[in-house]
Amino acid sequence: IDLTSHIIKVYLTLKVENLGTSPASEVHLAFSPAEAEHLAIVKAAATSGKRKKKTYIPLDVKSAELPDGPNGTKFFTVTLLTPLNKGETATLEVLYILTHSLEPFPVEITQSESQLVYFRDSAILLSPYHVKEQTTFIKTPSTRVESFTVVDPAKRAGTELKYGPYEDQPPYSYSPVLVHFENNNPFAVVEELEREIEISHWGNVQVTERYRLVHAGARHKGAFSRVEYQTRPDATGVSSFKHLLAKLPPRVHSVYYRDEIGNVSTSNLRTDYRKSELEFQPRYPLFGGWKSTFVIGYGLPLQDFLFESPDGRRYLNFTFGCPLTQTVVDKLILKVVLPEGSKDPTAVIPFQVDQHLEIKYSYLDVIGRTVVVLEKSNVVPEHNVPFQVYYTFNPIFMLAEPLMLSIAIFLFFVASVSYLHADLSIRK
Amino acid sequence: MAASSKPGSPRPPPSSSSSMAQDLFNNFSFSKTLKLKTKQQELLIRVTVLTLIYILAFITRLFSVLRYESMIHEFDPYFNYRTTLYLTKNGFAEFWNWFDSESWYPLGRIIGGTLYPGLMLTAAALYWVLRFLRFAVHIREVCVLTAPFFASNTTLVAYFFGKEIWDSGAGIVAAALIAICPGYISRSVAGSYDNEGVAIFALLLTFYLFVKAVNTGSLAWALASAFGYFYMVSAWGGYVFIINLVPLYVLVLLVTGRYSLRLYVAYNCMYVVGMLLAMQIRFVGFQHVQSGEHMAAMGVFFLLQVFFFLDWVRHLLSDAKLFEAFLRITVTGAVSVGAIALGVGTASGYISPWTGRFYSLLDPTYAKDHIPIIASVSEHQPTAWSSFMFDFHILLILFPAGLYFCFKRLSDATIFIVMYGLTSMYFAGVMVRLILVATPAVCLISAIAVSATVKNLTRLVRSQSQAVQSGSSKGASTAKSSSKGVIDNSQPFQRNGAILLLLGAFYLLTRYAIHCTWVTSEAYSSPSIVLAARGAHGNRVIFDDYREAYFWLRQNTPPDAKVMSWWDYGYQITAMGNRTVIVDNNTWNNTHIATVGRAMSSYEDEAYEIMRSLDVDYVLVVFGGVTGYSSDDINKFLWMVRIGGGVFPVIKEPDYLVNGEYRVDKGAAPKMLNCLMYKLSYYRFGELTTEYGKPPGFDRARGVEIGNKDIKLEYLEEAFTTQNWIVRIYKVKPPKNRW
Secondary structure, three states: OEOOOOOEEEEEEEEEEOOOOOOEEEEEEEEOHHHHHHEEEEEEEEEEOOHHHOEEEEEEEEEEOOOOOOOOOEEEEEEEEEEEOOOOEEEEEEEEEEOOOEEEOOOEEOOOOOOEEEEEEEOOOOOOOOEEEEEEEEEOOOOOEEEEOOOOOEEEEOOEEEEEEEEEEOOOOOOEEEEEEEOOOOOEEEEEEEEEEEEEOOOEEEEEEEEEEEEOOOEEOOOOOHHHHHHOOOOOOOOOEOOEEEEEOOOOEEEEEEEOOEEOOOEEEEEOOOOEEEEEOOOOOEOOOOEEEEEEEEEEEHHHOEEEOOOOOEEEEEEOOOOEOOOEEEEEEEEEEOOOOOEEEEEEOOOOOEEEEEEEOOOOOOOOEEEEEEEEEEEOHHHOOEEEEEEEOOHHHHHHHHHHHHHHHHHHHHHHHHHHHOOOOOOO | OHHHHHHHOOOOOHHHHHHHHHHHHHHHHHHHHHOOOHHHHHHHHHHHHHHHHHHHHHHHHHHHHHHOOOOOOOOHHHHHHHHHHHHHHHHHHHHHOOEEOOOOOOOOEEOOOOOOOHHHHHHHHHHHHHHHOOOOOOHHHHHHHHHHHHHHHHHHHHHHHHHHHOOHHHHHHHHHHHHHOHHHHOOOOOOOOOHHHHHHHHHHHHHHHHHHHHHHOOHHHHHHHHHHHHHHHHHOOOHHHHHHHHHHHHHHHHHOOOOOHHHHHHHHHHHHHHHHHHOOOOOOOOHHHHEHHHHHHHHHHHHHHHHHHHHHHHHHOOOHHHHHHHHHHHHHHHHHHHHHHHHHHHHHOOOEOOOHHHHHHHOOOHHHHHOHHHHOOHHHOOOOHHHHHHHHOOHHHHHHHHHHHHHHOOOHHHHHHHHHHHHHHHHHHHOHHHHHHHHHHHHHHHHHHHHHHHHHHHHHHHHHHHHHOOOOOHHHOOHHHHHHHOOOOOOHHHHHHHHHHHHHHHHHHHHHHHHHHHHHHHOOOOOOOOEEEEOOOOOEEEEOHHHHHHHHHHHHOOOOOEEEOOHHHHHHHHHHHOOEEOOOOOOOOHHHHHHHHHHHHOEHHHHHHHHHHOOOOEEEEEOOOOOOOOOOHHHHHHHHHHHHHHHOOOOOHHHHOEOOEOOOOOOOOHHHHHEHHHHHHHOOHHHOOOOOOOOOOEEOOOOEEOOOOOOOOOOEEEEEEOOOOOEEEEEEOOOOOOO
16 A cells, blocks of 8 residues: 555555356455545556566456445456466456545644644455455555554554554455554645647647646644745645646647636746646645646647547547646546537547537637537546547538638628718718 | 828828838839729728728737736726626626625625726627627636727727818828827726726717817717717716816807807707716716716806807897897896806705815815825826826927917817817826826827928928929829939928928937837836846746735635735735725725724734724735835835824824834834834744845845834734735734633
8 A cells, every 4th residue: 555645556466266166257346435435446457477577467347236245345346357267366466546535633734744644444455255365565655654553463664564464364354454644745636627628620739727726635724934934945834835747748839827817927848759747836835725726728739639530530539637747636527629510429438437518619600619528536647548539520611710701801891892982971 | 192192191100110111112003003093092091001000009009918918907907807707797787786795894885886887898898799709708808908909999089080170191190199109008008907998089089079060060970979978977087077178168169259050069969968878877977967077067058058049139139239238137147147056056065066086186286185095196196297208208399389280270179179288288297197188189289290290391392393303293202212303403401401300200200109119018018916027147037926915815715704905905806816805996985994094003902903893804915025026015104104094093193203204124113113014014024034145134125124023913823925925914813712
């Protein structure tokens, strides 16, 4: 269990053996209700080979219902590549990510204190199966651990806590542990992120991202002293953050960073041929509980993202998720604004999202543009995977707007000419 | 002949002269190929030049957008922006009935009844039209560009006005001059979303339409001018200038014996319809019949009726003696009735006396003695000679010359422009901000000077050169080209002198254009929200502290928090911080402002009582000691003391001064060193070293080491201080539990 940031990563290495008689093709993973609520993603992979030559084959993970689970336990099912026959074993690597699972305590801290958090889990893996042997390692960001529940055998060395090995636990055993430790990493949470990707067939993809950022760590209490913050940056406001980093696609251009009341001048863009990095500062350093809203926008060359599929449809290939590093997005709304006149949009995403369509009116639109809206809650950096939106589009629509403009100007000139030549006076 | 008409017509400022030359060139080729008629050629040139001036007026105002960003400037524009936003979101009815509880806490403000809605409605209308045409613009962009757009329109009005009072050449010169005149640009750069932006357009339009109405005697033009007046009333309080200048003008025409039926029709229609329309604006209401400032117009209205009546009687009576007797009776009767009506009206309170602002316009020393709140605003100070030079440049010299030409060719129209020029110049001298009102008049009169001079000179040059090379008239188009072909001349000195003078005029106008561009880019394009300075290596350093603080307020304070600050920042806090303020720039309640002034200048415990009674949650002060920003609250502090002391005699100005001197260092008055404003500004400042080689707590704005470095706050705590310390926000602690 990796607790170094506020996004908790849990790596499970499972060695499963089929003790039953019939071949088993599925392995169930169990999560307690609290975990299930904060679960962002579950990934599983089958491993084969030894140490360095380990290969990972991603496996299918689905949420499932099991009748015999104790109160409120949620299940996920991992489908194995090949069913396990009796007595066979397989090694699985499971990664799941929890968000909002570190509870700051004390809840409010002053500027000079550092942030302490609670982490609750079970020393023993919750599982519908009989567990023969299990060890839990917990990695903390610093050596400062205030307290931890001792479930023998447990020991602490440096930044690592070791629980176990525990042997022969019955199904659904649970042994709560509580770790109280220091975590001064930025608890940057985007409460809502709205990404709008607007495709123009004139060669540009315009991305606008509206953030509502909050520091979700321990709340700031008492005064904020600028003297302290300026003169002793190491000792004060350690849990606050003022820099954010956004990873943008390469060949990004016309990047802007602003908020409701205007442009924010503190940002820095680095570009190279593989990626672009936008380093920026909110208007003020964010302490616990402080909020900030801002907008980042940029343009991208169309040919990098828009392709034509073999059946003649066009598709946009873009990255899902939030470009900010090390942030959790509570609610992500992704809008793909297709050009005016495009039809039959379908989105292909590797995981479950809510979808619906909208109409948006932009410059010189008559019938409006179709907008594919994708919504997903609890998004972590692991969700930054490509997705596709397919649609059909007739290039003749590209000419509609220039034509409208030219006709308007032409009519204006005609009107001027006729005005100059006409005699409108009543008297002769 | 297109070519020959050119030197007489206007030379727009050299910044556009290259394109102008190109147009001329185009025109030559055009005229050769298309064989346009002279009239058409002239029209083409005029339209092209006007279009160029129109565009120039717009783009020269975009410096602020290029240098900074598309944002609203200064203080009042933020209120206008906020109301426009409200208008576009909630519609007109809501806007008109809007009671704003976010300002003047706990009193609130009836927005619909206390503002001039013209600007907001204009911007909203532009926004709705653009939206309808499917231009997906943001309302902010519309607001930012409203002033430049109207400045462009003003150039067109100036052209027509100049054409009306002199000729089309003067019109074009006037349009060119006003397009880049710094006096006007100062209030109409992109982002300066203030009433004046549209009001100058409305003012000039009303005047133009009125002069047109007087010249033609047409009811339609008079009606149009009434509507222009209505627009002006809806846009700016400066309409009082129109309603006093126009009657004055009519009076002067009457006295000089220029009375005509045209004048009668124009004034009556304009006054009656304009007055009725103006009453529709809630903020103005019945002032046209009830306020002392508007009585002159009404008096002249009645006087005009008497005049007309007398004219009619004279027409009926053939006997001169009889008429004289009748005249005497009528005039005495009318005057006494008018005087009695005015006296009774004033005594009974039906007619309100002149307001302080009006007095302070007529008498520059009035505000200083009686209304500190007006005197405390820097733009209400009497104008320094240098700022005339700065804002008008060569127009200051051309203005008297133009007056000379006007007097030489006196007509109803020129009398008007002369009066407009002289009165507005007086007001410009009284208050800095009224340079703006004088600018159109100065431009028009100067344009007459330029146009008339250049026309006379070119006529001289042309008549000579035509005599020499009679055939090719086109070669004589400019003074330069013609100067080569001439050898023999009857009056060589005159001709060469004319050429020299033309070149001189050209040089002057070039200087003017350069000056205007420089002023616009350097002096008038700063938004004053964002401060820019040059760093040690010549790089541009931006201090964005205001927005940092306002955005912090917006995001991290409870939505119903009340913020106390000096009134200057009220509009910005409500617009950008979205929080309730105690006082703001609409200084309608002097007592309330004095209460804030009193709190700022009291000791902390006394101030705490006042702040508790006002429900204040946060106190915001502006402090320039770290950056050397001089227009901060410590430098404004004496005005707080004065305004506070004006209402609450507990606050005495001498308590804060040492031997009549205002200082913040060790030698400062003890009350000064311990008052709330001092404490809030310098809290923990004593620990900070601002400049190398100076002791800690060195105030860079005033260049001294502060006198009280050990400041303890008992009832407040520092809530936020911006990066460069320009804005400091303190939280008022809740009262302690007593037991």
